[in-house]
Amino acid sequence: MDPMEALVAQIQGLSSTPGDIARLHIILKQADDSLRAESTRLSPVLGQLAPSEHSLGFLYVLDAFTSGQISKQQAETSVPIITGFINACNAEQIRLAPEKFVLVCKRLKDQVMMLEAPIRGVGPLLTAARKLQLSTEHLTPLHSDFLMLCVLAKCYKTGLSILEDDIFEVDQPRDLFLYCYYGGMICIGLKRFQKALDLLHNVVTAPMSTLNAIAVEAYKKYILVSLIHHGQLSTSLPKYASSVAQRSLKNFCQPYIELANSYGTEKIAELEAYVQTNTEKFENDNNLGLVKQVVLSMYKRNIQRLTQTYLTLSLQDIANTVQLNSPKEAEMHVLQMIQDGEIYATINQRDGMVRFLEDPEQYKTCEMIENIDSSIQRIMALSRKLSAMDEQISCDQLYLSKVGRERQRYDFDDFDVPTKFNI
Amino acid sequence: MDADDETFAPITDEVGANGGDEQRSRRPIISGDHLDIEAYASLYSGRTKIMRLLFIADHSSDEKVGNPSMNLEALRMAYDEIKKGENTQLMREVAQKINGRLGPSYELDSAWCDAVDHRAEQKKEKLDNELNAYRTNLIKESIRMGYNDFGDFYYAHGQLGDAFKSYVRTRDYCTTSKHIVHMCMSVILVSIEMGQFTHVTSYVNKAEQAPDALDSITIAKLRCAAGLANLEAKKYKLAARKFLETNPELGSHYSEVIAPQDVATYGGLCALATFDRTELKSKVIDNLNFRNFLELVPEVRELINDFYSSHYASCLEYLGNLKANLLLDIHLHDHVETLYDQIRHKALIQYTLPFVSVDLSMMANAFKTTVAELQKELEALITDNQIQARIDSHNKILYARHADQRNATFQRVLETGREFDRDVRSMLLRSNLVKHDYNVRQFRKL
Numbered sequence: 001m002d003p004m005e006a007l008v009a010q011i012q013g014l015s016s017t018p019g020d021i022a023r024l025h026i027i028l029k030q031a032d033d034s035l036r037a038e039s040t041r042l043s044p045v046l047g048q049l050a051p052s053e054h055s056l057g058f059l060y061v062l063d064a065f066t067s068g069q070i071s072k073q074q075a076e077t078s079v080p081i082i083t084g085f086i087n088a089c090n091a092e093q094i095r096l097a098p099e100k101f102v103l104v105c106k107r108l109k110d111q112v113m114m115l116e117a118p119i120r121g122v123g124p125l126l127t128a129a130r131k132l133q134l135s136t137e138h139l140t141p142l143h144s145d146f147l148m149l150c151v152l153a154k155c156y157k158t159g160l161s162i163l164e165d166d167i168f169e170v171d172q173p174r175d176l177f178l179y180c181y182y183g184g185m186i187c188i189g190l191k192r193f194q195k196a197l198d199l200l201h202n203v204v205t206a207p208m209s210t211l212n213a214i215a216v217e218a219y220k221k222y223i224l225v226s227l228i229h230h231g232q233l234s235t236s237l238p239k240y241a242s243s244v245a246q247r248s249l250k251n252f253c254q255p256y257i258e259l260a261n262s263y264g265t266e267k268i269a270e271l272e273a274y275v276q277t278n279t280e281k282f283e284n285d286n287n288l289g290l291v292k293q294v295v296l297s298m299y300k301r302n303i304q305r306l307t308q309t310y311l312t313l314s315l316q317d318i319a320n321t322v323q324l325n326s327p328k329e330a331e332m333h334v335l336q337m338i339q340d341g342e343i344y345a346t347i348n349q350r351d352g353m354v355r356f357l358e359d360p361e362q363y364k365t366c367e368m369i370e371n372i373d374s375s376i377q378r379i380m381a382l383s384r385k386l387s388a389m390d391e392q393i394s395c396d397q398l399y400l401s402k403v404g405r406e407r408q409r410y411d412f413d414d415f416d417v418p419t420k421f422n423i
Numbered sequence: 424m425d426a427d428d429e430t431f432a433p434i435t436d437e438v439g440a441n442g443g444d445e446q447r448s449r450r451p452i453i454s455g456d457h458l459d460i461e462a463y464a465s466l467y468s469g470r471t472k473i474m475r476l477l478f479i480a481d482h483s484s485d486e487k488v489g490n491p492s493m494n495l496e497a498l499r500m501a502y503d504e505i506k507k508g509e510n511t512q513l514m515r516e517v518a519q520k521i522n523g524r525l526g527p528s529y530e531l532d533s534a535w536c537d538a539v540d541h542r543a544e545q546k547k548e549k550l551d552n553e554l555n556a557y558r559t560n561l562i563k564e565s566i567r568m569g570y571n572d573f574g575d576f577y578y579a580h581g582q583l584g585d586a587f588k589s590y591v592r593t594r595d596y597c598t599t600s601k602h603i604v605h606m607c608m609s610v611i612l613v614s615i616e617m618g619q620f621t622h623v624t625s626y627v628n629k630a631e632q633a634p635d636a637l638d639s640i641t642i643a644k645l646r647c648a649a650g651l652a653n654l655e656a657k658k659y660k661l662a663a664r665k666f667l668e669t670n671p672e673l674g675s676h677y678s679e680v681i682a683p684q685d686v687a688t689y690g691g692l693c694a695l696a697t698f699d700r701t702e703l704k705s706k707v708i709d710n711l712n713f714r715n716f717l718e719l720v721p722e723v724r725e726l727i728n729d730f731y732s733s734h735y736a737s738c739l740e741y742l743g744n745l746k747a748n749l750l751l752d753i754h755l756h757d758h759v760e761t762l763y764d765q766i767r768h769k770a771l772i773q774y775t776l777p778f779v780s781v782d783l784s785m786m787a788n789a790f791k792t793t794v795a796e797l798q799k800e801l802e803a804l805i806t807d808n809q810i811q812a813r814i815d816s817h818n819k820i821l822y823a824r825h826a827d828q829r830n831a832t833f834q835r836v837l838e839t840g841r842e843f844d845r846d847v848r849s850m851l852l853r854s855n856l857v858k859h860d861y862n863v864r865q866f867r868k869l
Contacts, residue, residue, distance in 0.1 A: 168851050170859060176852075202849050207857050240853065309805045311815040311822060353817050363833040375840045382847050389851060393858070 004038065007031055008048055011057030015093075021056060025096055028060045035064035051085045055093035058085060063100050066107045075111040082108045083124045091131040101132060102141050109145045119153040122146070126158065137168040144178035151185050159186040163195070168385075177203050177214040184221060188290065193229040200225065204249070205241040215245065216252045217285070223256040224290040228297045233260040255281050259294070268298055268323050299324065299333055300342060307343055307356040315352045327352060458748050460496050464504075466675070466682035470578070470616055471753075473513060476501040478753045480520065495524060502529055509543065510581040511536045543580055550576060567596035574609060578616075587613045587622075600633035604641060611648045615680055620652040627652070643673035647681050651754060654689060659762065660697040666690030667706050671715035687716035688745075689755060691723040695730055696765035700773070703731060735770045735789055742766065771800060772809055775821060783819040794819060 010027060014020040035042070042065040049058045062085060066078055082104060094101050105128050112121035125146040132140045143162065150159035163183045170176045180199040187196035203218040226233045237246050250257060255278050262274045275282070275291055282288045302322040306313060315327035315334075324330050334354055337343045344357040361368075393399055460479065464472055480497040498521050505514050518531035554569035570593040577586035590609045597603045607630035614622040627649045630637070637645075650665035667690050673683060694707050707713060707727060717724040722741050729738035742763060749759050774789065775781055787797045801821065804810045812823045 166848055168848075168855055170852070170855055173856055173860070176856065198845055198849070202852060205849070205853070207853060207860060240850075305806070309802050309814060311813045312817040314816065317816060351817065356813075358827075359830070361830070363830060372837070375837070375844075379840055379844060382844060386847055386851065389854070393854075396858075 003031075003034060004041075004045055007035075007057075008045060011049060011054050015054045015057065021093060021096070024056060028057060032060065032064070035060060036067060038064070046081065051088040052090060055085075055089040056096060058089070059094065059097060059100055059104065063104055066104065070107075070111065072114060075114055079108065079111050079115070079120065082111075083120075086124045086128045086131075089131065094131060095134070098132060098140075101128070105142055106145060109149065112149070113152075118149045119155060121149045122153055122155050122158055125149060126162065129162065135169075136165045139167045139170045139175055139179060141172065141175045144175050144182060147179060147182035147186060151182055151189075154189070156186050156189045159183070160190060160192075163187070163199075173206065173208070174214075176206065177212065177218070181214050181218050184218065184225075188221070188225060193225050196225050197222070197229055204245060205238060208242050208244060211244050211248050211252075216249065219249050220253050220256050220285060220287060221290065223253065223260055224287060224294055227260060227263050227294045228290075231297070231301045232264065233257075259291070263294065263298060266298075266302070268295070268302075271295055271298060300337055303333060303337060304343060307345070310356060312353050312355045315347075315354060318354065458493070458751060460493060460500065464500055466684065467678050469679040470508075470510075470581075471679055473501050473504050473508075473510075474616070475753050476504065477513075477517070477520075478756075479751045482751055482756070495521075499525055499529065506532075506535070509539050509579045511539050512581045543576075546576060563596045563598060567593045567598075567602065570596070571605075571609070574613075578613060583613055583617045587617065600636040603633050604630050604636045608641070608644065611645075612679060615648065615651060618655075620655045623648055623652040639670055639672050640676050643669045644677045644680075647673065647677055647686060650686075650689065651681065654693065654754060654758065657758070657761070659693040659758075659765075663690055663693035663697055664706075667694065667710060667713050669716070670712050683716055684719045685752070685754075687713075687720040688723055688749070688752075691717065691720070691727055692755075692762050692766070695727055696762045696769070700731070703727070730766070730770065733773070735774060736791055738770065739767065739790065768800075768804060768809070771804060775801075775810055775812060775823070778821075779823050781821040783814075783821060786821070 007027075011024065014024040014027075042061055045061055046058070046065065049061065051058045062082065066082070070078065086105070086108075105125060108124060109121055112118055125142060129140055129142040129146050132142055146162065147159050150156065159182075163186065167176070167179070180203040184196045184199040184203075187193070187199065200218050200222040203215055204222055206215075208215065223233055237249070259271075259274060259278075262271050265271075272295060275295060279288065282291045299322055303318065306318065306321060315330045318334070319325070319327050319330040322330065322333075324333065331347060331349075334343070334345060334347060338345055338347075344359055346355050346357065347353075348355065458479070460476070463479075464476055467475060476497045480494050480501065483493045483497065498517060502514075502517050502521065502525075505517060514536055515531065518529075521529050523530060550569065550573055554566070554573065557565040557569050570589050574586045574589035574593070577583070577589060587610065590606055590613060593602070593606050597606055607626045610626045611623050611630075614620065614626070627645050630641075630645055646665050646669045650662045650669070653659075653662035653665060666686050669686055669690075671683075673686070675683065690713065691707065694703060698706065708731060717727075722745060726738050726741040726745075729735070729741070746759060746763065749755050771790070774786060783794050783797060783801075787794045790797065792800075798814060798816070798819075801810065801812075801814060805812060805814070811825060812821050814821055
């Protein structure tokens with residue numbers, strides 16, 4: 001116990017100024033192994049340390065405490081400890097040992113999963129992610145775990161709050177894939193299809209040298225959401241997608257591509273028949289709900305097309321054109337669409353007629369002006385960021401060395417290296 | 424009197440009798456219910472006459488109008504025509520088709536066939552020897568004439584591929600532009616018979632590059648050939664232009680290929696299907712040259728005038744009358760349906776253009792269909808964005824609808840902004856990933 005006591009005293013003593021903390025860090029690193037050896041006897045130590053002031057020390061001890069197999073009852077006790085620590089810890093101290101922090105949080109995630117109460121991990125992980133981030137544009141490994149718990153716990157709104165931030169800096173590509181995939185699922189759950197499409201698009205077109213399973217699953221969902229939102233699927237990936245993706249993704253998603261083709265024929269009966277025959281496959285991928293939404297969206301699209309040609313139309317005619325079974329069903333569909341804001345119409349129940357109206361948006365209100373103004377500001381900021389990044393890359397050492405090497409093959413007379421790179 | 428009838432008829436009354444009875448008395452050859460085969464055939468000469476007669480024979484059997492007498496009549500005339508020539512292959516075909524139905528004088532005359540074949544062999548040998556002699560003497564003009572003779576010989580015997588090759592070989596021995604033009608005309612003739620219209624186009628171009636040797640008749644012939652090629656290639660607008668540029672001196676000089684009535688019909692129909700109103704007026708109705716052609720086929724002339732003056736019912740009626748006979752025409756057969764559809768669509772669009780609202784029942788009367796059918800046709804045109812309007816299906820009225828430019832612009836602007844936002848963000852993300860990946864690789868190398 002003596003080394004422990006000495007260590008505790010050091011932690012308590014050296015946690016006040018940044019210089020001390022740096023020394024403490026070195027000491028802690030050296031003591032790491034001995035801490036691990038004593039893992040079973042560390043709970044009283046934890047009691048002696050205060051998480052908010054002695055965050056770094058607490059972190060190391062906690063790490064050693066939670067390493068190794070933990071049973072369900074132990075998880076019951078350790079989850080509150082970790083939760084308390086995350087809520088109270090000091091962000092700067094944590095950032096000195098990010099890997100340990102990430103490890104601890106991952107263990108928290110495993111434990112709440114074991115306890116089958118993912119919702120207990122949602123709040124803490126959100127706080128943890130925010131504390132670990134260097135800026136809101138930075139992606140940490142915790143983001144993906146947090147989103148996974150949100151999906152499992154069905155807390156979509158909480159997940160959305162972190163998705164609103166734009167991500168520009170990534171440490172590990174794998175984090176990004178998982179983040180975008182789970183983020184896409186959350187947006188689908190909240191029916192924000194455009195955002196889901198953006199996120200899934202990022203996964204599918206991200207640079208990768210070999211195909212991974214996340215990209216394949218993401219592509220399947222991408223196809224379905226694209227059909228629901230846009231009514232069509234572009235058959236080839238854009239040029240900037242990696243060549244691996246362009247070549248091989250389609251082979252893994254064959255049933256979905258055929259679904260898209262069947263959707264393109266605009267015949268509902270065919271589409272439904274296809275879904276019937278392949279129900280199992282879709283179910284195995286957990287996509288059956290989305291597929292059903294795809295079929296529903298086809299009815300919607302057909303009704304929307306009618307708004308372009310007719311001013312008024314009877315419910316019976318709508319039912320016939322869109323191949324629904326009865327005017328009652330047609331009325332239900334139209335009503336749903338009006339409520340969702342997808343078409344503008346009024347239903348006259350006495351005559352059984354639907355009157356289609358024009359989009360009442362006149363683009364003259366204050367809110368619209370504010371909307372446009374904020375969009376302009378946003379895009380200008382983005383533009384500035386783009387130029388800044390461009391400048392940064394042109395000054396980057398690695399880029400210059402690579403370009404310089406290529407250039408020198410062509411001009412032998414140019415000794416003045418820097419001017420060659422001014423395009 | 425006719426003019427008065429036509430102004431009242433389409434909008435309110437039954438238009439069935441609109442000028443129909445008076446027209447029939449001055450009905451020319453290509454119109455009306457039944458084709459006068461003799462008169463039709465007299466317009467043509469040479470191989471095309473035979474091919475046209477055979478075509479009529481084949482297709483008159485499966486027409487709804489079709490009567491077996493027309494079939495037999497055509498075959499009989501074909502037989503007579505072939506007997507005047509030297510094509511034994513066609514003779515066999517015709518005899519087989521007649522199948523003894525016309526009596527003993529119209530059966531396969533094997534004696535005649537053998538005699539012709541024998542004569543052909545002899546002539547071929549003679550021509551061959553002559554050609555070889557000329558070739559050894561290296562007299563350009565004679566060699567050219569020799570190949571020409573060969574070409575003519577093969578053409579008369581129905582060996583079109585060899586004829587084509589022979590004519591093409593004369594090209595190397597042509598010395599004046601007159602020769603070139605002669606060669607081009609021969610090749611064009613053979614290509615049209617073979618149905619290879621790409622060659623027709625290229626050789627027409629070739630011939631037109633020698634302007635000094637072209638007299639107006641040859642120019643007219645070349646235009647017709649070009650028009651035919653475009654028609655086959657479904658380029659109706661170009662075909663119309665070519666036919667309209669043909670000068671009336673053509674007369675019956677090109678009877679081996681086309682008759683002036685055909686020029687009028689093809690040109691008129693293609694123009695109607697593809698030209699807009701201004702072009703129609705300037706190039707067809709006011710075109711003095713083309714008027715000469717239209718005189719030969721008054722129904723087409725009436726049809727075009729009706730369309731221009733918005734008497735759609737009578738226009739469509741003329742079209743309906745002509746249809747049966749046009750389906751028997753060898754060049755127009757495949758295109759009749761398409762052209763008719765296009766003309767009908769144009770009529771519908773032109774009808775709705777000047778109005779803010781149109782009563783569908785009146786429109787259905789004008790076009791002689793039911794309201795339901797009309798609604799379907801209009802729906803197709805609206806979806807295709809050819810008519811800017813919307814249908815009030817409850818009251819059966821068509822309302823014109825003009826796109827609101829201001830709103831559309833706002834929508835586009837917002838959409839563009841969103842797309843830019845999305846694209847740049849994902850691009851920055853991707854470049855970050857690439858940089859990271861690159862850094863990792865570099866550090867690994869170091």
